[in-house]
Amino acid sequence: MTNTLDTTATGSEPIEQTRRVVTEIPGPRSRELHERRLAVVPKGVSSALPVYIEKAHGAILVDVDGNQFIDFGAGIGVTTVGHTVEPVVQAAAEQLGDVLHTLFTITPYEEYVRVAELLAEHTPGDFAKKTVLVNSGAEAVENGVKIARKHTGRNGVAVLDHAYHGRTNLTMAMNYKASPYATGFGPFAGDVYRAPNSYPFHDGLSGADAAKRTITYLEKTVGAEDLACLVVEPIQGEGGFIVPADGYLPALQEWCTANGVVFIADEIQSGMARTGAYFASEHFGLVPDLVLSAKGIAAGLPLAGVTGRAEIMDAAQPGGLGGTFGGNPVAAAASIAVFEHIEQAGLLAEARRIEGTLKPLLLELQQKHPIVADVRGIGAMLAIELADPETHEPDGAAVTAIIQHAAKNGVLLLSAGTYANVLRFLPSLAVTDEQIREAVAIIDEAIGDHAGKAVLTTV
Structure with missing residues (x-):
């Protein structure tokens, strides 16, 4: 089932619910803003991804350079109902x-x-x-x-x-x-x-x-x-x-x-x-x-x-x-x-829909990539834990690489875990099945890319 929630932005031009990368990430305006930020905001207030968001709706973030990201973080679980949902x-x-x-x-x-x-x-x-x-x-x-x-x-x-x-x-x-x-x-x-x-x-x-x-x-x-x-x-x-x-x-x-x-x-x-x-x-x-x-x-x-x-x-x-x-x-x-x-909007059912779409895709990643050691979670609160297939040591570096790869391709992901080796999925309940599949395809590509580089490093 595809999420059919309204995707018309409130008080501004509609935001098409699609991923779009039009500059390098971060783009020039984000880099400019980041320089201003470094002068006045303490380094203790760090950001996972230094792209500066101008507007958002549904499951899409739009930065100041016009890039559109599928948001799998939802402000760490805050915009659960979706960004700028009209009745709210x-x-x-x-x-x-x-x-x-x-x-x-x-x-x-x-x-x-x-x-x-x-x-x-x-x-x-x-x-x-x-x-x-x-x-x-x-x-x-x-x-x-x-x-x-x-x-x-x-x-x-x-x-x-x-x-x-x-x-x-x-x-x-x-x-x-x-x-x-x-x-x-x-x-x-x-x-x-x-x-x-x-x-x-x-x-x-x-x-x-x-x-x-x-x-x-x-x-x-x-x-x-x-x-x-x-x-x-x-x-x-x-x-x-x-x-x-x-x-x-x-x-x-x-x-x-x-x-x-x-x-x-x-x-x-x-x-x-x-x-x-x-x-x-x-x-x-x-x-x-x-x-x-x-x-x-x-x-x-x-x-x-x-x-x-x-x-x-x-x-x-x-x-x-x-x-x-x-x-x-x-x-x-x-x-x-x-x-x-x-x-x-029947959002409890939407959370279950998201699990029904996303969890099987994550299990497929586990079957395909030995580095994916565990898949867990309920509803729209899912995660994969990454570990070295031979030593079983937590692989936080892989999570970092995947997040960076995804960001450059228009998907916002978050890490978690005591050893930062968990990739957590916290999409809004407005995310569509198509957006989920698109994001997982990028993660699949990122894991393969990281594994290939790891092999080259050890050769």
């Missing part, structure tokens, strides 16, 4: 003309309340829920931990190997990989404990055995009586789109419930229809105590939320939660439109 843009524009800002904790407004209602409706569980809206995923993580600590009266925070939760002080301590996110930025928040995760491709453990290993670590190293929460990405994002073994996550949740530990699902990258369900927790039969959402929740406007059991969320005292821009009216209006668009 219209909702935000209308809100801009009404109220830009009042601060919900001073004079509230309906849009914030409506987003909270929608999150209560669409997150797993049929119990009473409440939501606090904030600005970013990292801020949602911070607030989730804060609420769990207040509710339990405990300090300890448990996370899993290969986790990524943000760049704030607490979330840097929660991340598995220090470089580049935390190098030189300490000291970090304490009472954070990292337990082994389930990584079927590498550990070969069943869900039950992996859960036993995790729980044993938590009981022996932390002690349940000192643990406020366990924060888990149902599908690990930056860690490499790691899908845990069957039964792993439910076993952890059962242990948390039995021991009074708040189970927090970090759905910042995996939520909002990305996997063919509103939240990836649904694929594993999870009903988290708290769900963290961000990225795709407002299609590009800054918004995030912590949604959870009412009795846990109400643990914080009046004034203990909030922030100047959290739940901004314009971002909230966009989020309402995102929820409505997911339903009206």
Whole structure:
């Protein structure tokens, strides 16, 4: 099936949903802008691809030189519904003309309340829920931990190997990989404990055995009586789109419930229809105590939320939660439109369509190229892991080469994984089957080209 979503850009000339390369990549105007950027933007704010985007729609990015890229990154899972989708843009524009800002904790407004209602409706569980809206995923993580600590009266925070939760002080301590996110930025928040995760491709453990290993670590190293929460990405994002073994996550949740530990699902990258369900927790039969959402929740406007059991969320005292821009009216209006668009455009089915088209193509790459060691993921959250066929060592250089080759040919790809050897696919749900096949053909070519160069190097 081909995606039939509207491809007419809002407020500008229509953007044809095709790949087009008209200059070298990056082009002259992008290079000029990059020189200006180097003078005023710190090097810590790096970019994966220094092409400067002028406009976008659907699954296509257009740079200042007129090159058009098939976007398989979606702003790292943010523009899940597609770039500049008309109902979302219209909702935000209308809100801009009404109220830009009042601060919900001073004079509230309906849009914030409506987003909270929608999150209560669409997150797993049929119990009473409440939501606090904030600005970013990292801020949602911070607030989730804060609420769990207040509710339990405990300090300890448990996370899993290969986790990524943000760049704030607490979330840097929660991340598995220090470089580049935390190098030189300490000291970090304490009472954070990292337990082994389930990584079927590498550990070969069943869900039950992996859960036993995790729980044993938590009981022996932390002690349940000192643990406020366990924060888990149902599908690990930056860690490499790691899908845990069957039964792993439910076993952890059962242990948390039995021991009074708040189970927090970090759905910042995996939520909002990305996997063919509103939240990836649904694929594993999870009903988290708290769900963290961000990225795709407002299609590009800054918004995030912590949604959870009412009795846990109400643990914080009046004034203990909030922030100047959290739940901004314009971002909230966009989020309402995102929820409505997911339903009206049938985007859960579109995510499943994307998996049905893309995953078999990736499996074909695995059969063709020994360097493709694993194919995994759910919905429009898929990945391939690359490793040396003989030594089985992670091959991050191959991922870098593939990304560079794809960029020069009009396809934007992203890496992931602790060893940067995972190629992740995060297209918007507006991507067509034809665009998917075109992108995979370019990846196929890039892998073959890299393998050929590797052979020449060893000869």
